[in-house]
Amino acid sequence: MAPSTGRNFPAKLTKQVVLCSLIAAFGGLMFGYDIGISGGVTSMDDFLLEFFPSVYEKKHRAKENNYCKYDNQLLQLFTSSLYLAAVVCSWAAAFCCKKFGRKRTMQMAAAFFLVGVVLNAASVNLYMLIAGRICLGAGIGFGNQAVPLFISEIASAQYRGGLNVCFQMLITIGILIANVVNYFTSNIHPYGWRISLGGAGFPAIFLGLGSLLIVETPTSLIERGKTEEGIKALKTTRGVEDVQKEYEEIVKATETAKKIKHPFRNLIMKQSSWPQLFCGTILQVFQQFTGINVIMFYAPVLFQTMGLGADASLLSAVVTGSINSVSTLVAVFGVDKFGRRKLLIQAAVQMLISQRVHDMITQTD
Numbered sequence: 001m002a003p004s005t006g007r008n009f010p011a012k013l014t015k016q017v018v019l020c021s022l023i024a025a026f027g028g029l030m031f032g033y034d035i036g037i038s039g040g041v042t043s044m045d046d047f048l049l050e051f052f053p054s055v056y057e058k059k060h061r062a063k064e065n066n067y068c069k070y071d072n073q074l075l076q077l078f079t080s081s082l083y084l085a086a087v088v089c090s091w092a093a094a095f096c097c098k099k100f101g102r103k104r105t106m107q108m109a110a111a112f113f114l115v116g117v118v119l120n121a122a123s124v125n126l127y128m129l130i131a132g133r134i135c136l137g138a139g140i141g142f143g144n145q146a147v148p149l150f151i152s153e154i155a156s157a158q159y160r161g162g163l164n165v166c167f168q169m170l171i172t173i174g175i176l177i178a179n180v181v182n183y184f185t186s187n188i189h190p191y192g193w194r195i196s197l198g199g200a201g202f203p204a205i206f207l208g209l210g211s212l213l214i215v216e217t218p219t220s221l222i223e224r225g226k227t228e229e230g231i232k233a234l235k236t237t238r239g240v241e242d243v244q245k246e247y248e249e250i251v252k253a254t255e256t257a258k259k260i261k262h263p264f265r266n267l268i269m270k271q272s273s274w275p276q277l278f279c280g281t282i283l284q285v286f287q288q289f290t291g292i293n294v295i296m297f298y299a300p301v302l303f304q305t306m307g308l309g310a311d312a313s314l315l316s317a318v319v320t321g322s323i324n325s326v327s328t329l330v331a332v333f334g335v336d337k338f339g340r341r342k343l344l345i346q347a348a349v350q351m352l353i354s355q356r357v358h359d360m361i362t363q364t365d
């Protein structure tokens, strides 16, 4: 491992950091799998017959109106309940991260995931199905809160960007795997959808077992008053003995954070924090407003309503997922080399061009 320094703190890229970050990033695989799986499952006839017979009827009879085929609020609840639960649970997860540490919060995520997967794969009624999706959502809320924080803290500054993008990389790989799984299971009758939903068990088990092996982050230990353990963790994760400066920096940051009584109010009221607040919020919001998840959640359903056959729709979703993964791979290797800003600007230009092209194609149809 090449020794180097970042923000004046000496550190190496240790095997432990790489391993821990990869294990944690499996939370991303889980998230991605859940994003990618629901659209394909809801397009499967066996699944519709079992839980949504009225949608099945509509799908096969309503030839005159493609766009109403999947118009069913309970069916949409199957997809959205996961994300609603995730939003609510991320608040609880933020508290758990602080109180119990990042490692424990990841273990909680894995436990929620496992319960959710079992409920979903074994579903015999709509209640089990939705309850399973809610548990998966809780897992995602906990995982998405703890994993990026864990990776940011376990990695030294100079490797943080690259390792953090691994989380996003695994999200996209999860989406792609889900699309491929759906493509094959759609031809396994009548329980292919159970295999699709049960497949989420693999990343969940891996995250669960892996989270038993990983170490807690130095920041979390120091923040919770476990100074000795924190210094030890700093030494092992940074791979150097001289961690005094970084330790002092963490203590300073922790003390400053503790003094802030109303962090959210401060953030909004303090004019000097507006640029960061604005950029952070706008970036997140607009990344989602691009409409990417319409494609990620509903690609197979969308392609089917546009007239493609069942297999072709699922295959088209595989193509979309592959492009998403390959593009993220560019970011993994480019983020620390070119910097966040350049990547972001070129991504915005790419999106603008492709949305314009898409607009032109759909207008001429």
Ligand SMILES: OC[C@H]1O[C@](O)(CO)[C@@H](O)[C@@H]1O
Pocket: 035, 168, 171, 172, 287, 292, 293, 296, 324
């Ligand atoms: O790669 C696309 C995926 O990444 C995310 O934006 C998460 O960072 C998801 O919302 C989306 O489905």
